[in-house]
Amino acid sequence: GAVVSQHPSRVICKSGTSVKIECRSLDFQATTMFWYRQFPKKSLMLMATSNEGSKATYEQGVEKDKFLINHASLTLSTLTVTSAHPEDSSFYICSAPTSGRSYNEQFFGPGTRLTVL
Amino acid sequence: AQSVTQLGSHVSVSEGALVLLRCNYSSSVPPYLFWYVQYPNQGLQLLLKYTTGATLVKGINGFEAEFKKSETSFHLTKPSAHMSDAAEYFCAVTWNQGGKLIFGQGTELSVKP
Numbered sequence: 001g002a003v004v005s006q007h008p009s010r011v012i013c014k015s016g017t018s019v020k021i022e023c024r025s026l027d028f029q030a031t032t033m034f035w036y037r038q039f040p041k042k043s044l045m046l047m048a049t050s051n052e053g054s055k056a057t058y059e060q061g062v063e064k065d066k067f068l069i070n071h072a073s074l075t076l077s078t079l080t081v082t083s084a085h086p087e088d089s090s091f092y093i094c095s096a097p098t099s100g101r102s103y104n105e106q107f108f109g110p111g112t113r114l115t116v117l
Numbered sequence: 118a119q120s121v122t123q124l125g126s127h128v129s130v131s132e133g134a135l136v137l138l139r140c141n142y143s144s145s146v147p148p149y150l151f152w153y154v155q156y157p158n159q160g161l162q163l164l165l166k167y168t169t170g171a172t173l174v175k176g177i178n179g180f181e182a183e184f185k186k187s188e189t190s191f192h193l194t195k196p197s198a199h200m201s202d203a204a205e206y207f208c209a210v211t212w213n214q215g216g217k218l219i220f221g222q223g224t225e226l227s228v229k230p
Binding site: 042107108113 | 159162166207216221
């Protein structure tokens with residue numbers, strides 16, 4: 001199957017700093033990628049849809065200025081958590097759908113654990 | 118609003134026993150249906166999916182699920198649980214090809230020796 005990577009896998013930062021998380025589709029191109037946030041023992045919450053060459057589409061309640069998304073190429077989307085605070089600590093997961101099939105199956109990255117001190 | 122419900126946030130079975138994890142969706146239009154498994158601190162791995170065709174779908178690790186339109190359900194089963202099946206399981210649906218997924222709340226499966 002297709003492979004999606006995330007970097008870093010784990011990051012610890014101080015409150016007030018910004019953190020960038022990368023999501024890459026390694027063996028296929030993705031014009032769309034999705035960013036999720038997962039709290040402990042909770043389900044995945046869709047934050048935004050990343051669109052190559054255009055602005056991201058954010059879900060209701062997600063702060064655009066805090067969670068900056070850039071879809072720089074057909075294989076890379078980045079999520080930047082700006083001025084991070086402890087409440088931003090979470091597990092962030094990206095996914096990317098493949099194309100060219102009857103159904104565009106989504107493949108998930110391994111996730112990034114963010115801890116804000 | 119369209120939604121997905123997983124009945125039971127935690128299911129515990131004995132090793133070798135039947136595993137049944139329930140998933141229902143709310144919509145008159147059948148969606149594409151998925152089951153994912155997540156191990157601690159890892160991403161999601163697709164177990165199986167239903168898009169079209171046969172309503173009984175077989176997946177990896179001995180799991181299978183049956184799409185029942187009349188019941189708007191897509192329950193996940195495995196005849197005999199193994200210790201390695203202990204994980205979090207998510208049911209997800211979408212009504213658009215390649216579109217965003219709507220996830221259920223998740224069910225944590227514990228397997229007792």
